[in-house]
Amino acid sequence: MEEFTVIGKRISKVDAVDKATGRALYIQDFKLPGMLYGRILYSKYPHARIIKVDTEKAKALPGVVTILTGEDIPPIRLGVYKDNPPLKSGKVRSCRDEVAAVAALDPEIAKEAIDLIEVTYEALPAIFDPEEALKPEAPLVHEDHKTNVLKMPWNLHYGDVEAARLEAAFNVQERFTTTWVTHCCMGTSGAIADVDNSNNLTVYTNTQIPSLAQKDFQETLKALGVKDRRVRVIKPSIGGGFGSKLDTYAYEHLAILLAWHARRPVKILFEREEEFLATSPRQPTVTYISMGCDREGKLLYRDMSMVLDNGAYTSWGATTPSVMMMPITSLYRVPNVRYTAKCVYTNNTYCQAMRGYGNPQATFAIESAIDMLAEAADIDRVEFRRINSNRPGDVTPQGLRITSCGLPECIDAVSKNLDFGQPREKGIGTGLASLIHVGGGARIYKSDGCGTMIKMDDYGKVDVFTGASDMGQGADTVIAQIVAEELGVKVEDIHVFHQDTDICPWDVGAHASRTTFVAGNSALGAARKIRLRLLAMASKATGVSEDKLVLKDRAFFAEGSPILPLPKLLRSSHFTPKGQMMMADNFYDPENENMGRDFRGNMSATYSFGTHGVRVKVDEATGKVEILDYIAAHDVGRAINPMLLDGQVHGGVLMGVGYALTEQVILENGRNMNPDFRDYKLLTAMDAIHSKPIVIETVDEKGPFGAKGIGEPGCVPTAPAIANAIYDAVGVRIRDLPITPEKVLAAIKKKKGAVSCGIDVFTQKEQPCE
Amino acid sequence: MSREIKFILNGNPICIAIEEHWTLLYLLREKLGLTGTKEGCGRGECGACTVLVDGLAINSCLYFAVETDGKNILTIEGLAAEDGSLHPLQKSFIENGGIQCGFCTPGMILSAKALLDENPRPTETDIKQALAGNLCRCTGYVQIIESIEAVVDKRIEDINVVVRETGDSD
Amino acid sequence: MxxxxxxxxxxxxxxxxxxxxxxxxxxxxxxxxxxxxxxxxxxxxxxxxxxLTHVGRNSEIRINPETGTLHVGGLVTHRTLEMSPLIKLQYPIIHDAVQRIGSTQVRNVATIGGNLVNAVPSADGAIPLIALDAYVNIYGSAGEHSVDLIHFFEGPGQTVLMNGEILTEIVVPKQPPRTGGAYQKFGRRAAMELPLIGVGVLITLEEDSNRCVRARIALGVAAPTPIRTLGAERYLVGKEINEDTLNEAGKLAAEESRVRDSIRGLAWYRREMVAVSVQRMGLTCLQRINQLKAK
Incomplete structure (x- = not known):
């Protein structure tokens, strides 16, 4: 067992003191001299022609400085599909479409001005159901696109699914659906744009992708006719990310456009209602799955197809099938796999990345169906999973190379505790579900890299400039620990800068649970360069050979005794002839692969695994589900900071429980019906679940000190684990998230023979019990 | 309409002219520069703006600034001791993983303070109930609850030490 | 703003x-x-x-020593009610409701009078008080008068208050011995909820049996205003209170409720939950009466 002084320790977050004392600054807290306040007018209709936008009255309001409509801005297209202008002209395609923007002296005036803008619309037939949107007679959301189906051919077939189906002894065929849920970052979205007199642009913004945002903002400057100017992205403390900040949004570009026109800094800060209405939720899915196994329970095939409601524009939500492919092809050993997904334009809100990036939707279907298949085969559900578990050395049909893999250990850890030491009772049941996720970066772009620069001063204090982004998960703390361990200093000797593109090197962004692995390796590499130089210098200074020197606790040790304090060596490094500065940089880009045309490719340098177990009580009279116990086992490679790791798991689990049971963005005809915390059922402290995290350390050979990513996995298998437990408890299978008490009760009634549960409010028809 | 009010803010008397429609949150953040108190929803549903008024936790986003006249207000900026040493709750949140993105933290800590001032030995349910109005998306609340429990346990331990040292028993 | x-x-x-x-x-x-x-x-x-916060009265909870009536000032905060040992011990049905209204932060400030005057269909504060046959005192330019709380509400956001009248006090008549009450807010989360349905049940039993001499079943969110389900109440009077009779009363109450579909919940489900909650709260009443006896 290696001995570490910092790695593996429960170290407090490096920014925690500032956050506990109210000193940490969020976008809410920033004010620049002369700053104006921007506000956005959104569409009244889910689909309508814009006949006229009359801004005369608004312009006349004292304190209004700039008003922009879709006609006033150059062509700018946002998003991965470049289909989303920051202000719409011609027509609106969803209720969150931006129609006009105002900059004024204070937020109240801006609000008043927005109310004074008169827009004349001509309503158009709209489409809200993605399966309906596939039909030839469906209204087109983007006429020039000619079809509502996005030209993203998510389509793979490895092996021969049809042959395997004939061979299978047991089969299941099911349909599962999931709906919109949203990130609910406690700090709302906001940005400040400031254009100087030479047209250099500074944007203060909540982003998980400072380097890519810089490029997006550069594009907007270019559209304004400005080339070759500096774009600086400053990232304040962020009040939660969870994937919501993986793209740039219209509001950021509108802040830039308004600032450009006003020649003054402009801040746009979302109110909570706006946060619900105008940020992008998790992608809803309709999933058809069939799966079969042989008599021994070995999976033979998995066949899945999905329809995804893309909404009116395209952000990362549309690309979640690229990640869904991972569990679909590679969660458990399954030789024959087919998957197709269609992303479909509708007049609903458009979707975005959210913790797990499609994996929770796919895993809900897969792990629910696994339980059903195990039952059909009359094999114990735990045993069934053991039989099919991934193992180190596997290469999956998609070409994922499984290196370290603690899935068998995770299944064991959960199964051992699955009854939680409690006797079986009526209405109480247990369930489990597993996950695979990228744990060593994910090559979405040509680069999956991250840069680090390290500077060490005369006193052994270290400045680390990383491309990584912290949104609260503790990226800066983990990087500080890695550097401290390598340089033999304490965490408090280290300052991690991650807030400013003028200072920090490039990085592809805080997504795919990649930061600990990629930014960690990047920092480790830079620290190692300095360490080697320090050892050489120390050896020269002391006459002790390098391999006999140990650097720890701010000193060099030989044979267990300190012989040279680190600061002393550092000072001598540039107070001697031909002195040197202790600085190093490193760019780390993991050895993972872009997907090929057949979607094969080892997208991550390593994979994280986990299994969750849950014990629930179902009230058969009300359909309410209560979580009694929860256990979450994760193969994380190595826990760099067990306290922060537990925090990721606890937070992920409760987010997963919300996904499973209570949360949904309710859209009726494209309109958000619950844009507040009263009706969006984010779970409270009273609902908190004391989950028990179990850490399996497989010490990955590629990971920094063996670590793999853990940001997302906590919320991936929660919903199917709970759905499986409900089935175990009362024998009803819920295939549609969230699993509300209504759905459970209706299913129980149906099981008991009831036909109708009442009249459906929307269809005015008898509502079947399902 | 403006009006002059006097109150104690983080231990210091203050006298300021305010507009009658201001909320306490607006007064704190926009006029007094105390941005440690956060606005998460503006309608009393998230608790990020929690401050203590005469020891009671309230949502400052819904509290009339004029009603602070004559009262004692504590915000997160006033919680540490004058020499800067942290309040036990602040320390505990830091050391026990009670903080992730930190946006809910000032409100969380102040709700916890109000609870412990009223009930020095709360049960887990008491703690959960006291925090029910402080939403958090990052932590799942587990380490927040543990942070508060650690303060309670420490206090009980300290009391026991005193009892042992002085030989008291009851 | x-x-x-x-x-x-x-x-x-x-x-x-x-x-x-x-x-x-x-x-x-x-x-x-x-x-x-x-x-x-x-x-x-x-x-x-x-x-009204500074009018200098209407902010206490007291029992009239002569009549035994409970007087709750309109300015009493939910938190004060929640923390009151008197309420917790003698009027647990009120405690059930007030401890689940909003958050501690809201309960520290919001008043019971405000909750009633707001007259939202989901007003948690009203249901237990209606079950307790409470009336409210109203003060206006024409002097003071009283209205039974059940008649106080006229529609969503509408009350009988006219022309600057102020609700000053809620008065709860002295409850007969062997009376137990319980309230359930049925929501999706454990806190910060508006109820899908709110159910208050109050039962008085004969001196030496479980026979019901008086029953009150009050519902929130079951109609545009709080209601009592009189048919279900009448059914219980004279009956032995047990799971079966309460089950029947629950069904009757469900039939009497005028629930509707909304994004917060479907009518069929709300109706079902009325039935379930009436039975469960009735059993809690029984339990509480027996606990009183034990003491």
Whole structure:
């Protein structure tokens, strides 16, 4: 067992003191001299022609400085599909479409001005159901696109699914659906744009992708006719990310456009209602799955197809099938796999990345169906999973190379505790579900890299400039620990800068649970360069050979005794002839692969695994589900900071429980019906679940000190684990998230023979019990 | 309409002219520069703006600034001791993983303070109930609850030490 | 947000006369947690808020020693009710409700009078008080009068209050011995909820048996205003209170409720939950009566 002084320790977050004392600054807290306040007018209709936008009255309001409509801005297209202008002209395609923007002296005036803008619309037939949107007679959301189906051919077939189906002894065929849920970052979205007199642009913004945002903002400057100017992205403390900040949004570009026109800094800060209405939720899915196994329970095939409601524009939500492919092809050993997904334009809100990036939707279907298949085969559900578990050395049909893999250990850890030491009772049941996720970066772009620069001063204090982004998960703390361990200093000797593109090197962004692995390796590499130089210098200074020197606790040790304090060596490094500065940089880009045309490719340098177990009580009279116990086992490679790791798991689990049971963005005809915390059922402290995290350390050979990513996995298998437990408890299978008490009760009634549960409010028809 | 009010803010008397429609949150953040108190929803549903008024936790986003006249207000900026040493709750949140993105933290800590001032030995349910109005998306609340429990346990331990040292028993 | 003047009245008379001089452009305010939300969202646009917080009375909970009636001032906060040992021990049905209204932060400020005057169909504060046959005292320019709480509500946001009248006090008659009450707020989360349905049950038993001599079943969110389900109440009177009779009463109450579909819940489900909750709260009543006996 290696001995570490910092790695593996429960170290407090490096920014925690500032956050506990109210000193940490969020976008809410920033004010620049002369700053104006921007506000956005959104569409009244889910689909309508814009006949006229009359801004005369608004312009006349004292304190209004700039008003922009879709006609006033150059062509700018946002998003991965470049289909989303920051202000719409011609027509609106969803209720969150931006129609006009105002900059004024204070937020109240801006609000008043927005109310004074008169827009004349001509309503158009709209489409809200993605399966309906596939039909030839469906209204087109983007006429020039000619079809509502996005030209993203998510389509793979490895092996021969049809042959395997004939061979299978047991089969299941099911349909599962999931709906919109949203990130609910406690700090709302906001940005400040400031254009100087030479047209250099500074944007203060909540982003998980400072380097890519810089490029997006550069594009907007270019559209304004400005080339070759500096774009600086400053990232304040962020009040939660969870994937919501993986793209740039219209509001950021509108802040830039308004600032450009006003020649003054402009801040746009979302109110909570706006946060619900105008940020992008998790992608809803309709999933058809069939799966079969042989008599021994070995999976033979998995066949899945999905329809995804893309909404009116395209952000990362549309690309979640690229990640869904991972569990679909590679969660458990399954030789024959087919998957197709269609992303479909509708007049609903458009979707975005959210913790797990499609994996929770796919895993809900897969792990629910696994339980059903195990039952059909009359094999114990735990045993069934053991039989099919991934193992180190596997290469999956998609070409994922499984290196370290603690899935068998995770299944064991959960199964051992699955009854939680409690006797079986009526209405109480247990369930489990597993996950695979990228744990060593994910090559979405040509680069999956991250840069680090390290500077060490005369006193052994270290400045680390990383491309990584912290949104609260503790990226800066983990990087500080890695550097401290390598340089033999304490965490408090280290300052991690991650807030400013003028200072920090490039990085592809805080997504795919990649930061600990990629930014960690990047920092480790830079620290190692300095360490080697320090050892050489120390050896020269002391006459002790390098391999006999140990650097720890701010000193060099030989044979267990300190012989040279680190600061002393550092000072001598540039107070001697031909002195040197202790600085190093490193760019780390993991050895993972872009997907090929057949979607094969080892997208991550390593994979994280986990299994969750849950014990629930179902009230058969009300359909309410209560979580009694929860256990979450994760193969994380190595826990760099067990306290922060537990925090990721606890937070992920409760987010997963919300996904499973209570949360949904309710859209009726494209309109958000619950844009507040009263009706969006984010779970409270009273609902908190004391989950028990179990850490399996497989010490990955590629990971920094063996670590793999853990940001997302906590919320991936929660919903199917709970759905499986409900089935175990009362024998009803819920295939549609969230699993509300209504759905459970209706299913129980149906099981008991009831036909109708009442009249459906929307269809005015008898509502079947399902 | 403006009006002059006097109150104690983080231990210091203050006298300021305010507009009658201001909320306490607006007064704190926009006029007094105390941005440690956060606005998460503006309608009393998230608790990020929690401050203590005469020891009671309230949502400052819904509290009339004029009603602070004559009262004692504590915000997160006033919680540490004058020499800067942290309040036990602040320390505990830091050391026990009670903080992730930190946006809910000032409100969380102040709700916890109000609870412990009223009930020095709360049960887990008491703690959960006291925090029910402080939403958090990052932590799942587990380490927040543990942070508060650690303060309670420490206090009980300290009391026991005193009892042992002085030989008291009851 | 709409700007307003904040007028602090020191007496009820001053409040009423301020109201009369400003007419429709004025609103009373106590804790302000509802009023502020409405002003911020533009649902109300008063020029004047008349604060009742400083009128110097109506902020205590007391028992009239002569009549045994419980008097709760309109300005008593939910938190004060929640923490009151008197309420917790003698009126657990009220405690059930107030401890689940909003958050601690809201309960520290929001008043029971405000909760009633708001007259939202989901007002948790009203249901137990209706079950307890409470009446409210109302003060206005014409003097003081009383109204049974069940008749206080006229529709969503509508009450019998006219022309600057103020709800000063809630009075709960002395309850006969062997009376037990319980309230359930049925929601999706464990806290911060508006109820899908709110059910208050109050039962009085004969001296030496489980036979019911009086029953009250009050429902929130089951109609535009709080209601009592009289048929279910009548059914219980004279019956032995047990799971079966309560089950039947629950079904009757469900039939009497006028629930509807909304994004918060479907009517069929709300109806079912009325039935379930009436039975469960009835059993809690029984338990509580027996606990009293044990003491």
């Amino acid at each position: 709409k700007k307003f003047k904040y007028l602090i009245s020191k007496t009820l008379d001053e409040a009423v006369s301020l109201y009369q001089s400003h007419g429709d452009s004025a609103m009373y305010v106590a804790g302000g947690t509802d009023v502020m939300v409405k002003i911020k969202s533009g649902k109300v646009t008063p020029d004047y808020l008349i604060s």
